[in-house]
Amino acid sequence: MKIALDAMGGDLAPWSPVKGTLQFLQDHTSGMEIILVGDQTILKEEIGDSVPKGIRIHHTTQVVTMHEQGSKAIKTKPDSSIVQGINLVKDGLADAFVSAGHTGAIMATSLLSLGRIEGLKRPALAAYIPTATGGKIICDVGANPDARPEHMLQFAIMAAIYFDHVEGKPHPKIGLVNIGSEPNKGSDLYQEAHKLVKKELPNDFIGNVEGRHLLDSPADILICDGFVGNTILKFAESWVNLFIGQLNKQIMDKRSYQMVARMLQPVFTNLKKLYDYEEFGGVPLLGVNGVVIVSHGNSSPKAVKNSLLAAKKCITENLLGDIQHAITEHMVVVN
The missing domain is CATH 3.40.718.10 (Isopropylmalate Dehydrogenase)
Known part of the structure; x- marks a missing residue:
């Protein structure tokens, strides 16, 4: 299982995402890979001399700040950690995306890149x-x-x-x-x-x-x-x-x-x-065609760890498939 984590998003990034990842992997090592999405130079400084087992860095050069208009992020900052992280899910290179970054940017990019589940x-x-x-x-x-x-x-x-x-x-x-x-x-x-x-x-x-x-x-x-x-x-x-x-x-x-x-x-x-x-970590963005967890902007390492756990649970329990089935049953109402 591969989970992409926005390592540049949130008030305490990159320290908190990195620390939270390390805490998560202490208890969840088998078959897990956390993809830290962000500037590799900054992340390697935070991690140390060598990248631990179970962690991979996906290098990006841009960050969507809280003061920007989130809906424009996918166009103005295509190499941001949010856009690139969600695209990893879109391309099948990650099973879920977790971020404590700009909620509007996460939502807009999820809709444009992943789309809605059918009928939603x-x-x-x-x-x-x-x-x-x-x-x-x-x-x-x-x-x-x-x-x-x-x-x-x-x-x-x-x-x-x-x-x-x-x-x-x-x-x-x-x-x-x-x-x-x-x-x-x-x-x-x-x-x-x-x-x-x-x-x-x-x-x-x-x-x-x-x-x-x-x-x-x-x-x-x-x-x-x-x-x-x-x-x-x-x-x-x-x-x-x-x-x-x-x-x-x-x-x-x-x-x-x-x-x-x-x-x-x-x-x-x-x-x-x-x-x-x-x-409780983050909350799921229900209805998009992929697992996306939105975390509190002030997420501590503990909150990041539990957000990763929430993403893992959504994947293993097939939350997306169950929602799709339930929405299909009521499609006639909202068409």
């Missing part, structure tokens, strides 16, 4: 959210800020397949993020999406889910457009960081609290691990 209108990003009773998938979290009802149906179909791969639960319950539980609540988009998803997935759809019930509703899948989903995801991330920061501040203010905190350290460690995005 829009790809989507699906994120895993841990809760007290198990995880949930929210989709879309940024790929489609201007989605249509038929797109949201396909988000639901793809997210359900992905959830089954992550949690081992076929036919998960699907909810539509909305401002009220009644079917007639929300914008025209959400009202029409409600009708369509209910019609096509009557046994799995549970209706609207309000913001206050996102984490405790019976829904395993939370469907929304990319604008709403990305806002929810970023808010959740900032809230966790704020809560942990305030908790630490309160503890440090009193010596007696510090004594109790030391006793509860294992509890705090487990809680942090439960809600740490690094534990």
Whole structure:
């Protein structure tokens, strides 16, 4: 199995991609090759005198920065690590691509180079959210800020397949993020999406889910457009960081609290691990004709390692084929 990794993408590149690769290969050596895509001079300086077994460098000369327009990257920077990495998948030289780089460039290049799976209108990003009773998938979290009802149906179909791969639960319950539980609540988009998803997935759809019930509703899948989903995801991330920061501040203010905190350290460690995005690595770009994992821009080596693991799992469990089969079953609706 060969996974192409954008070694120049992300706030901590190239150190983090290289370090994360080395950590990944400590546990996954058999039949694995990680292709580090980036400037070979910089990467060899980071790696050291000799390239370890299981690593190969694919030399590129350009990098798509976060300040550039991602949709133009494939034309303006054809030798960038993102474009070249995705082209390795297109040409059959890699089984998957992982990047913490420019999300817009990853999406645009994936669409142009890999294309969509047959029958799909829009790809989507699906994120895993841990809760007290198990995880949930929210989709879309940024790929489609201007989605249509038929797109949201396909988000639901793809997210359900992905959830089954992550949690081992076929036919998960699907909810539509909305401002009220009644079917007639929300914008025209959400009202029409409600009708369509209910019609096509009557046994799995549970209706609207309000913001206050996102984490405790019976829904395993939370469907929304990319604008709403990305806002929810970023808010959740900032809230966790704020809560942990305030908790630490309160503890440090009193010596007696510090004594109790030391006793509860294992509890705090487990809680942090439960809600740490690094534990889950990247999220798949569902719907493109290839395995593409989009990682957090600030990915640490641990997050990179888990992103590579996510890519490996998508390949071995044939996520792409299962999504294609599910979309084909509902093609008549979106044509």
